[in-house]
Amino acid sequence: xxxxxxxxKYAKSHEWARVQGTEATVGITDHAQHELTDIVFxxxxxxxxxxxxxxxxxxxxxxxxxxxxxxxxxxxxxxVNKAVVDNPGLVNTEAYSGGWFFKIKLSNPGESGNLLxxxxxxxxxGG
Amino acid sequence: MVSLRQKTRSLILxxxxxxxxxxxxxxxxxxxxxxxxxxxxxxxxxxxxTHQKLGARLIEFxxxxxxxxxxxxxxxxxxxxxxxxxxxxxxxGEIYVSGPAAEPFLNRTLTNDVSxxxxxxxxxxxxxxxQGGVIDDLYAYRLGPTxxxxxxxxxxxxxxxxxxxxQLKGFPQKSDVTFRNASDSTGAIAIQGPRVAEFIDACFPxxxxxxxxxxxxxELKKNEFGQFRFQGRPVWVSRTGYTGExxxxxxxxxxxxxxxxxxxxxxxxxxxxxxAGLGARDTLRTEVCYPLYGHELDAITTPIEAGLGFFVAxxxxxxxxxxxxxxxxxxxxxxxxVAFRMTDKSAPPRPHYPIWSSGDQAARxxxxxxxxxxxxxxxxxxxxxVPAALAKAQTVLDxxxxxxxxxxVIVPKPIYRKAG
Numbered sequence: 266x267x268x269x270x271x272x273x274k275y276a277k278s279h280e281w282a283r284v285q286g287t288e289a290t291v292g293i294t295d296h297a298q299h300e301l302t303d304i305v306f307x308x309x310x311x312x313x314x315x316x317x318x319x320x321x322x323x324x325x326x327x328x329x330x331x332x333x334x335x336x337x338x339x340x341x342x343x344x345v346n347k348a349v350v351d352n353p354g355l356v357n358t359e360a361y362s363g364g365w366f367f368k369i370k371l372s373n374p375g376e377s378g379n380l381l382x383x384x385x386x387x388x389x390x391g392g
Numbered sequence: 393m394v395s396l397r398q399k400t401r402s403l404i405l406x407x408x409x410x411x412x413x414x415x416x417x418x419x420x421x422x423x424x425x426x427x428x429x430x431x432x433x434x435x436x437x438x439x440x441x442t443h444q445k446l447g448a449r450l451i452e453f454x455x456x457x458x459x460x461x462x463x464x465x466x467x468x469x470x471x472x473x474x475x476x477x478x479x480x481x482x483x484x485g486e487i488y489v490s491g492p493a494a495e496p497f498l499n500r501t502l503t504n505d506v507s508x509x510x511x512x513x514x515x516x517x518x519x520x521x522x523q524g525g526v527i528d529d530l531y532a533y534r535l536g537p538t539x540x541x542x543x544x545x546x547x548x549x550x551x552x553x554x555x556x557x558x559q560l561k562g563f564p565q566k567s568d569v570t571f572r573n574a575s576d577s578t579g580a581i582a583i584q585g586p587r588v589a590e591f592i593d594a595c596f597p598x599x600x601x602x603x604x605x606x607x608x609x610x611e612l613k614k615n616e617f618g619q620f621r622f623q624g625r626p627v628w629v630s631r632t633g634y635t636g637e638x639x640x641x642x643x644x645x646x647x648x649x650x651x652x653x654x655x656x657x658x659x660x661x662x663x664x665x666x667x668a669g670l671g672a673r674d675t676l677r678t679e680v681c682y683p684l685y686g687h688e689l690d691a692i693t694t695p696i697e698a699g700l701g702f703f704v705a706x707x708x709x710x711x712x713x714x715x716x717x718x719x720x721x722x723x724x725x726x727x728x729x730v731a732f733r734m735t736d737k738s739a740p741p742r743p744h745y746p747i748w749s750s751g752d753q754a755a756r757x758x759x760x761x762x763x764x765x766x767x768x769x770x771x772x773x774x775x776x777x778v779p780a781a782l783a784k785a786q787t788v789l790d791x792x793x794x795x796x797x798x799x800x801v802i803v804p805k806p807i808y809r810k811a812g
Contacts, residue, residue, distance in 0.1 A: 302464045303464050306738070306765065324794070326739050328465045328466065328671060328740075328765055328767070329460070329465065329671055331739065
């Protein structure tokens with residue numbers, strides 16, 4: 266049974282966002298890490314970078330593939346998770362907690378309405 | 393993350409007519425293909441259902457639907473290095489060449505010297521075109537005084553068979569040589585790892601009945617093989633492999649290979665044996681710098697450029713490609729295959745990534761042909777071609793990864809070596 270926490274919003278491109286007021290934390294879903302398996306490298310954006318919803322801003326690499334990460338929301342990067350740079354395997358083991366990628370100060374908090382609900386994401390991944 | 397940019401290995405597209413031939417001939421290992429026409433433009437080995445039952449993730453490789461992994465590439469890779477891994481290699485090709493003139497024919501067609509083989513021995517060898525470029529790299533086994541078995545790459549079976557046929561047509565003693573492409577009726581598995589010798593005899597008990605004479609399979613030395621009986625059928629067991637570990641490869645009739653796999657899996661499991669897919673096969677061979685056709689070797693690259701001069705027997709007499717290879721051995725080559733490792737934490741190097749020289753006059757000097765994150769070493773590693781003058785160990789290079797250059801250093805082969 267797929268792991269799709271109820272308190273998060275989701276992008277079609279398999280990123281999750283934990284929205285708390287005007288801040289959001291972003292990572293990739295359990296489904297995504299399961300598809301990738303063995304994550305060996307994570308490239309995160311610079312703190313301070315402006316990102317737009319739907320734009321690529323990070324890269325995740327497994328043994329066999331390199332995958333773009335798209336920011337689900339627009340705003341400015343306020344923090345990145347050094348732990349996944351040092352230990353990429355965290356993304357596999359703690360996709361929704363220790364394996365987070367970056368935090369954004371949202372420029373348009375209303376955008377989270379465009380993201381998928383847990384039910385909608387679950388339906389998309391066929392769970 | 394919608395666009396998974398897959399840096400897959402070289403894929404061969406099957407021409408439509410070839411697929412129609414497959415559907416019409418309906419060979420035993422293609423019954424799945426015949427039943428389900430939806431996506432299936434790929435061939436399947438007899439072990440396809442076994443892979444499905446084991447929950448393997450399947451991908452296309454060289455026209456075949458093969459398991460890339462069962463659990464995780466890293467887990468399977470480490471299982472091979474520490475205990476044992478079981479690979480389906482039934483997609484590879486088996487070509488028999490026999491007759492009173494088989495030896496001179498093979499010596500004319502392949503670079504290594506088959507006259508050095510006693511029955512029961514095999515050798516790594518290369519098949520070159522007239523320009524010294526590689527048609528395939530393969531193993532040649534001497535089954536008997538006038539009988540040989542060639543094990544060739546899955547993606548090259550048709551090209552190899554066509555080439556051998558062409559060479560035979562022009563061979564003066566052609567009536568004394570027969571060749572038979574038995575790939576479709578033959579299966580094979582590889583059992584690789586330091587613990588395989590513990591259980592191989594239980595899988596294939598008793599003395600060998602042909603090939604190298606041994607009381608037990610585990611007595612076979614590297615590159616030796618024997619014939620053993622498995623459920624009443626003869627199978628070939630050789631002490632060879634593609635991982636840098638001790639291990640064996642088993643060749644059996646297609647209809648017996650599933651039973652062979654099941655026996656090996658059950659017998660090996662208590663010793664740590666795990667099924668392993670093509671993903672681990674690639675990371676294992678890259679760590680020990682074994683070439684893969686389409687990467688280190690192709691029609692416009694010679695074995696000398698690839699560092700395989702040891703397997704080119706210039707002194708045995710004339711053979712296809714000899715002129716160019718002899719010239720390269722004397723005069724040197726312009727490009728050379730090197731092994732490298734990344735020196736800082738970076739994204740893994742991958743095939744086709746540009747290689748740059750380092751320093752003030754940095755220039756693009758070559759390309760990565762194989763690359764990965766090494767599961768054993770925890771760092772990016774790879775193989776690539778650079779100008780011969782720069783192909784020395786300890787030379788610093790840069791690998792361009794997504795537009796940024798990351799530092800690497802040339803290292804001697806193999807990149808991974810067992811301690812002690």
